[in-house]
Amino acid sequence: MRKxxxxxxxxxxxxxxxxxxxxxxxxxxxxxxxxxxxxxxDGTFTVMDSLSILGNDIFEVSFDTVQMLSFLPIExxxxxxxxxxxxxxxxxxxxxxxFISGDAENNWLxxxxxxxxxxxxxxxxxxxxxxxxxxxxxxxxxxxxxSVFFNYADAYRQRILDxxxxxxxxxxxxxxxxxxxxxxxxxxxxxxxxxxxNVNDALTSLxxxxxxxxxxxxxxxxxxETYAFTVKVEDNAQKFQTGAHFPSFALESPQGDLISxxxxxxxxxxxxxxASWCVECRNELRTVAKNESMDRxxxxxxxxxxxxxxxxxxxxxxxxxxxxxxQHLSDLGGSRSIxxxxxxxxxxxxxxxxxxxxxxxxxxxxxxx
Numbered sequence: 001m002r003k004x005x006x007x008x009x010x011x012x013x014x015x016x017x018x019x020x021x022x023x024x025x026x027x028x029x030x031x032x033x034x035x036x037x038x039x040x041x042d043g044t045f046t047v048m049d050s051l052s053i054l055g056n057d058i059f060e061v062s063f064d065t066v067q068m069l070s071f072l073p074i075e076x077x078x079x080x081x082x083x084x085x086x087x088x089x090x091x092x093x094x095x096x097x098x099f100i101s102g103d104a105e106n107n108w109l110x111x112x113x114x115x116x117x118x119x120x121x122x123x124x125x126x127x128x129x130x131x132x133x134x135x136x137x138x139x140x141x142x143x144x145x146x147s148v149f150f151n152y153a154d155a156y157r158q159r160i161l162d163x164x165x166x167x168x169x170x171x172x173x174x175x176x177x178x179x180x181x182x183x184x185x186x187x188x189x190x191x192x193x194x195x196x197x198n199v200n201d202a203l204t205s206l207x208x209x210x211x212x213x214x215x216x217x218x219x220x221x222x223x224x225e226t227y228a229f230t231v232k233v234e235d236n237a238q239k240f241q242t243g244a245h246f247p248s249f250a251l252e253s254p255q256g257d258l259i260s261x262x263x264x265x266x267x268x269x270x271x272x273x274x275a276s277w278c279v280e281c282r283n284e285l286r287t288v289a290k291n292e293s294m295d296r297x298x299x300x301x302x303x304x305x306x307x308x309x310x311x312x313x314x315x316x317x318x319x320x321x322x323x324x325x326x327q328h329l330s331d332l333g334g335s336r337s338i339x340x341x342x343x344x345x346x347x348x349x350x351x352x353x354x355x356x357x358x359x360x361x362x363x364x365x366x367x368x369x
Contacts, residue, residue, distance in 0.1 A: 021060040022089040026053055027096045032076015038069055041214035045070075053078060061085050066171055066207045082109050084171045086207075108163060108172040115156065116179070122152060153185035160187065164195050168202035174216055189223045190230070196220065229341060237344030241362055246271070246354045247342050251300065251329035254316045259329055261298070266354040270369060271298045272326075273339060273350040276318035277308065281349040284366045286322045297326030302345065304334025 034051040051059065051071065061069070066086030073080065079098030084105040092102035099110040126145055133141055160176050167173070177196065180187045189196060200220045203213045240247065250260045274281035288294060299319075303311040311332045319328055331338050339345060343352075353361035353369055361369060 020090070021062040022085050023091040024059045024061050024083065024085075025091070025093045026057040026059075027094060028053055028057075028078065028098065029055070029096050030077050031055060032078040033074050034071040034078060034081075035074045036069055036071055038067055039212050039215050041211045041218070043215045043218060050074070061089075063087065065209045066212075067210060068171060068174065068212050079113075082113075082172075082175055084109065104167070105170055105172045108167075108170060109175060112172070112176050112179075115159070119152075119156060119185070123149070156185040157187070160185075161192070161195065164192075164199055168195075168199040169206040171203065171207065171210070171212060173199060174203075174212060190227060193223075193227060196223075229336060232341050233344050233346065235344065236342060237346050240343055240352075240359060242359055244359050245357055246352065246359050249338060249342050251331050251339070254312070254319065254328055254330075259327075261329065265357075266298075267356050269296050269298055269354045271300060271352040271354060272366075273300050273302065273343065273345050273348060273352075275302045275348060276311075276314045277303070278348045282318060282322055284349055285324055288366060289322060289324050294325030299324060299326050299328050300339045301328065301330035301332075302334065302337045302339050302348075303330060304332040304337060307334045 030053070032053050034053065035047050036049040036051060037045045037047045040046055051057075053076070063085055064087060066084060069083045069085060071078075071081040071083070081094050081098060081100055083092055083100055085092070089103060089105075092100055092106050094100050099113055100106045101110050126149055130142060130145060133145075157180075160180060163170065163176070164173055177187060177199070181189065187196075197220065200216060203210070203216060207213045246266055248260065248262050250258055252258055272281075272285065274285060276282070285299070288297075301315050303315040305311055308314055311334065315328075315330060315332070318324075333339070343350070347364055349364065349366070351361070351363050351366060351369055352359050353363075363369060
């Protein structure tokens with residue numbers, strides 16, 4: 001019997017001290033080798049061991065806090081298996097079909113895998129029907145197939161939400177959250193925020209030292225930052241419309257000079273929001289540069305990391321290549337730019353006409369200025 005042991009709150013140990021380790025039985029008919037990995041508190045993964053599956057295998061696993069393990073095949077046609085193991089976990093079984101069971105946590109992991117496989121099979125069957133469907137005149141059949149999928153997706157989503165709300169302290173919920181966030185059937189942070197925050201609170205209360213829980217804390221924190229940023233953008237998109245004072249903020253020139261954009265100094269100016277990667281922005285601004293002076297133009301770029309490898313170089317190259325006059329400023333903040341947040345930028349390009357510090361026009365096409 002092979003032992004897999006770890007002190008997950010500290011360093012990995014080479015021996016087991018737990019008196020009642022978890023028995024993990026593999027009833028797989030396939031043979032091969034697994035890499036065994038777990039998630040660190042910073043969200044990265046560490047491979048802690050490898051397991052050879054020979055048939056009717058039994059392993060002992062010991063952790064001093066609840067932890068999710070992933071068994072990833074590196075040799076042979078083995079199924080991916082996830083397991084939640086803690087000090088109170090006694091015996092888990094991986095069936096010949098690759099479904100894990102043994103307690104509430106792992107039964108839910110087994111159900112998730114079954115749901116995922118059924119979803120893939122269902123989507124494949126719909127795609128097969130669509131690929132052979134002759135309905136070019138009405139598309140009624142295709143719409144009906146889409147309706148079938150949406151109904152299935154709604155039921156799938158509801159089953160996930162039921163588990164998140166009824167058992168928020170279940171660590172196995174994290175697997176479905178990670179798999180479905182932003183996917184279809186979807187979990188969406190802005191929509192499901194209260195549920196996901198409640199899950200985070202429950203897990204933190206029950207298993208504060210679990211690396212999985214600490215990684216989820218970090219994940220929630222990142223989504224909270226994005227959520228707060230998005231809300232601010234939406235609010236400012238409504239705030240800075242025609243008739244509002246143009247806001248004051250400081251940005252840098254391509255040469256690195258910090259320049260304060262004071263609203264009262266803006267009199268009969270046009271402020272353009274653009275980026276070097278925005279094709280429509282550059283086409284419109286090139287046309288302006290060819291046909292008129294840009295002396296009263298201020299061009300605010302939302303170039304930046306991590307979307308671009310060399311945002312300063314790409315920004316400067318676009319200015320020179322397109323022969324864009326005017327004053328150029330940016331914070332190179334990319335999708336988190338203070339320009340986006342402060343002005344409520346939700347589309348590119350975006351233009352403001354400012355007279356005596358007051359926004360007189362906010363438009364998305366240069367011809368509307």
